[in-house]
Amino acid sequence: MFNYILYIENKGGGKDSEDCTKIIKNQYIKYFKKKNIKYIKKKNYIELYGSKSFERENGLHKIIRYSPYKNNSIHTSYCKVIFLKKSLYLENIYKKDIKYYYTKSSGAGGQHVNKTNSCVKLFHAITNTKVKCQKERSQNINKKIAEEYLKKKIIKKKKKELNKKNRKKKNEFNDTIRIYYFNKSIAYDKILKKKINIIKIIKGNIDFLFS
Template identity: 35%
Template sequence: MKNDLILEIRQGIGGEESFLFLKDLNKMYVKFFQKKKINYNVFFDNKEVIIKIENNFYNNFFLNESGIHRVQRIPKNENQGRIHTSTCTVFVSNNNNFKNIILENKDLKIETCKSSGSGGQHVNTTNSSIKITHIPSNISVECSDERSQFLNKNKALMILNIKLNKIKNEKFNNELNFIRKNIISKSERSKKIRTYNFPNNKIINHINNNSYFQLNKILNGELDIIFKD
């Protein structure tokens, strides 16, 4: 799928608030894809979300999403009303270099275990979570966001495929790591893309220094508000 994209969202600074923000960003992008009828696949891997996006008109806009996304809001368990700042990192790359590789059954260790986290009582009481370890590389992927073992296994295999392809093409992988290091550094000089300020219903776009007092709309997938600038 030439010119398809891989969009990665990772938990940054802020603990539980960062994880909640990761879910907000995932929802924002997914809502946008749905509104624009863009084909996508979402895969969860621990504190990371990987989204495969089919080639579309907005590819160049998404490539500019890479960097630090910062949230400022009052956590639900904050008794003194203090605003906390948390971050997530977003990295977007072309999918041109990824090809489906054949995963041999003999190279895979597949384990089932009880799911944890959200998903309802059924998920938490059945062995629906799948963990797959690629024995030659010792890379493991765990997926538990679906109720079905079959769906979790397929998602885990796709995530594993993406990770192994990054390793397979060493030159490409080194280039990605170099870009990540420069874009997604935790230093003060990090490339900050946006600040999502909940108390003021405000988003600051640090690329062009524009502000939008439509935070709820944007988090609900109305990214055209930002992209049109």
């Protein structure tokens, strides 16, 4: 299961900013490939599985270079990098946390439906989620269906909470953490407080950043 989402946002627009975003994105993809980190590219983000503290990369990445679009004049571009940890909600649903209630079914279905405790109600206290199933005559089948209902409802609720949390986080990380001086072939990392060979970084040789 992927446990990180990587957003790289273009700040400012224009072809130079688009190039900036591609350069930063490609350096991470090259790194993922070198380290055999599983990832999948989506339309607006990348999902990946990793054990590193990728959050240290969160912030603005500033690129200074001779613009190929503006007669090779010096141009400054920005993009925002955001690594967000995904909630492992699928692994947090345990049967011990679910309360099971069995009652007589109501509504259409004949005498058998009303005389047996075939209706199954589930309550997951941790997420305050309730479901009910009385589709079938068999209590056991209704129980399995209800468990699937509960799982889907909890996942939907967790995704909604995660998206809300991520939207809030995406408004943070406005500090510049690294400046790429392409005109000088160096990058300055503000966290490490030192200069780094820029070719080393854009080729994905960035393992030292996470040590």
